[in-house]
Each structure stands twice: as structure tokens, then as C-alpha cells.
Amino acid sequence: MSFPNGFLWGGATAANQLEGGWQEGGKGISCPDICTGGSHTQSKRITPVLEEGTFYPSHDAIDHYHRYKEDIALFAEMGFKVYRFSIAWTRIFPTGEEKDPNEAGLKFYENIIDECLKYGIEPLITISHYEVPFALTKKYNGWASREMIDIFVKYCEAIFNRYKGKVKYWLTFNEINSATMPMGAFLSQGILNETEKTTDFMSQVDKPELRFQGLHHQFIASALAVQLAHKIDSNYMVGCMIVYATSYPLTCHPDDIILNQQNNHIMNWFCGDVQCRGYYPSYMNRYFKEHNIEIKKEDGDDEILKAGCVDFYTFSYYMSVCQSANPDATKGQGNIMGGVNNPYLKASDWGWQIDPKGLRYSLNEIYDRYQLPMMVVENGLGAFDKIEEDGSIKDDYRIDYLRSHIEQMHEAILDGVNLIGYTPWGCIDLVSASTGEMAKRYGFIFVERYDDGTGDFSRRRKDSFYWYKKVIETNGEDLK
Ligand code: BGP
Secondary structure (H helix, E strand, O other): OOOOOOOEEEEEOOHHHHOOOOOHHHOOOEHHHHEOOOOOOOOOEEOOOOOOOOOOHHHHOOOHHHHHHHHHHHHHHHOOOEEEEEOOHHHHOOOOOOOOOOHHHHHHHHHHHHHHHHOOOEEEEEEEOOOOEHHHHHHHOHHHOOHHHHHHHHHHHHHHHHOOOOOOEEEEEOOHHHHHOOOHHHHHHOOOOOOOOOEEHHHOOOOHHHHHHHHHHHHHHHHHHHHHHHHHOOOOEEEEEEEOOEEEEOOOOHHHHHHHHHHHHHHHHHHHHHHHHOOOOOHHHHHHHHOOOOOOOOOOHHHHHHHOOOOEEEEEOOOEEEEOOOOOOOEOOOOOOOOEOOOOOOEOOOOOEOOHHHHHHHHHHHHHHHOOOEEEEEOOOOEOOOOOOOOOOOOHHHHHHHHHHHHHHHHHHHHOOOEEEEOOEOOEOOOOOOOOOOOOEOOOEEEOOOOOOOOOOOEEEOHHHHHHHHHHHOOOOOOO
């Protein structure tokens, strides 16, 4: 068993979940900065006015802002060929609307990029990873407003120009299709329908018409960014990033089949179809009509979409779900993607159902549809880790999870899928996006930081660190 030569093994993170330094180097306040900590059972809260004495995990996160050299050295020790990270928009434009970009912010990411290149690690940059400047939420209700398009393109222009010649791979919006679900409104689009009030993250006031209008603005912004990137540097490759929630009909009852197809259309295909093919798929017409959603388009939008198709397709993959037309079917616990339990699968401690073969299946489905190079840019097991008396962390459960998914990626490559890279999520422990906690760990590297705000941020290698190093060294041949 081996992977194609030059296969991009690496890891993935996002600025707000690991950097900290939330007010350093001129950084502005971003949407995650006003989110409190939470847990599996207790939703994190969105507090438009910061509360004294409340813990805000993004403020210090894992202090990568001050420790990036140490962290990238550890990634290099594992042999990373690629490192996916995101740029915090508010480090470049603190409120989104400054005339000129903030030099300290540009410099910070230049240092990160240079540090990667020093070790021969290819940077893969997410331009917007769940991190809208909060000033844009207050002024425009985030992506609900069309003004966001120009503001975003200006941000892209600043970074495309600055990092020209050093970077090849860019992703416009992390998990863009998360905004097809209510949860994605604030997380991904900075839409907050009650701007003054403190709200539970899991029960925001939802206005679907704003989310879908917001997606239209994001599609246009992404398509313009693709065109701009190619103009600035013809080597740039710009990808989409989809949260792919593999979905099966619970039974072969035709009602389940149809329900599953409808769910797949909205959740898994809609955004990728627009970004890869350059036009709205016809199945959305009925959906919009039945949900009283009218997308406001301007003249020229269709042409922009057509001219701004992405160069490659990336996605996150953690779990799968089932669809059932039977209202009595058991709902998945902690299953944030909706759907019902699959009786053949086991779930993680957070209720995410583990399905390695679903990854092979999805890779095939997606590749058949778009025929674009692909990367799995997030995958992994969020789990509780324990430091043993001898200081080690025996995370064999994580190794099992990753091994079984890598095996299935290999199967998909044999099936003919053009898979070019793999960046497991949270290669170093970081703050959870959905729950705001540290206890849900994904890393190969353990960080001494806990949910009560204690911990000295020191790093230590888990068993999975040594295992992944060997996987990379052998180009996926030795998965033992
Ligand atoms: C994806 C996000 C990441 C990340 C990951 C794991 O949805 O792109 O930012 O955090 O999922 O999710 P969580 O942190 O909620 O466990």
C-alpha cells in the first residue's frame, strides 16, 4: 500500500482556535472573540458585550501567536509536507473597512509562511475560517449584506499580493455549506439577528432567507477571489471547502431514499455545485420556492459565478448520518448535522458516528461529480486524553480512527480518485469550534491548557505523534 508520489501529508488548524493574542499586533475583535466557553452539554454563548470574569477561549487559545515557531518545528518533526492554517481577517483589517491593511498582521503571517517554507512545508491557507470581523456583524449583519463582497475582495487582494511567490494553495471559505444549517449563520457568516442580546450559540434566532442570501454573497465573493488570485499569480490554486456530511437512507424504503437525496442536495451538493460548476443547480429552485426564499441577484452575478470556478475541491470529513422518513427513528445524540443513528456504527464521546468507509464512498461520489483534484482538509477524532504517570499520552483510539480513514482514502485512490492531500484536523490540540472547549482534543501534540483557564501551554508529543511521523515517512505504507 502506498500513496502517489508527492502526496501532501500534513495537518490543519484555524486562527481563532489556536492563536490567542486576540488584541495583539493591532488585531480587531472577531466573532469568535465574543463567544464564551461551553461543553458537550452546555452551549457556548454569544455575548455582544464582553462580560467581566467570563472565560473566552479564543482570547488566549493555545497561545500559538507566541509559540508558532515551536509548533511548526513539531509539525516539521512529524514530516509535514503541507500545513493548513487560516488568516484572522481582523489581523489584516481590524474592522474590515480600514483603508490600508495592518502591517503587523501581514508580517505575522509572513513569518508563519517563512517558517513553513524553511522546513519545506507547503502552506495551504484558509482565507475565512469561521472568523468574520465583529465590526462587520454590527454594521452589516455580516454576509447578509452585499457590501461584504467588496470588503472581502479587498482583504483577498492584500494577502494575495503580499504572499505572492510563497503560497500556492488557497481556500476561500471554510465549510461554506455550514450556512445551509442555522448553526452556520453566526459561525460562518457573522449573521446575528439579535445583535444586542446574549444568545446561546445552539439556539440563535434563525432567518433562513438571510443565510441563503448570505451564501449568494459568499459565492460571488469566492468567484471574484478566484479570478483575482489567478490575475495576481498564475500559480495560485483556489479551492472550495465543504463540510461533507455523508448521508445514507436508513432503509431502502423509497421515502427514505427521496428524503436522503433531498438532504444531500441541500447539505452536501448545493455549495460545491455552485463553486465547481459556476451556476445554481436546478433542484434549488423548488427548495427556495417551498421555503419562501428569494435570492436577490444583480446583473452580472451569473457571469461572475461562471468565471470564478474553483481549481480544486476540499472537504472536511468526520462522520456520516442516516435519513429516515419515519418520525420515530432514533435521532443522533450530539449529531450536529441532523439525521438519525446508523445502527452499524459506533459514535465518539461527542456522539459523532465514526464511518471510515463513508470517506471512501464520499471521495468517489464527489470525484465522479466534479473531476477536480481533491484534498481531505479535516478529519480526526475529538476525544478526552489523559497524561499517564510517565508523561506519555496513549491515544491508540485516535490512531485507530486515523488509520482506518487513511486505509479508505487509499482504497478511493485505487478506485481512481485524484486525491492529492490529507490534513487531519487540530494537528495540535486547540479550542473546539462547536462547543468552545479544550477537553475535546484532536491533536498529535497535547497542549496543557484546560477549560477552567489553567495550564501552562506546554506541548508534549502523544503516541499518535510518533505513529503519524512513521506514516508520513513511509508515504502511507506503514500504518501499524
Ligand atoms: C469543523 C471546523 C473546525 C473544527 C472541526 C471540529 O467543522 O472547520 O473549525 O473545529 O470541525 O469540530 P469541533 O471543534 O466542533 O469538534
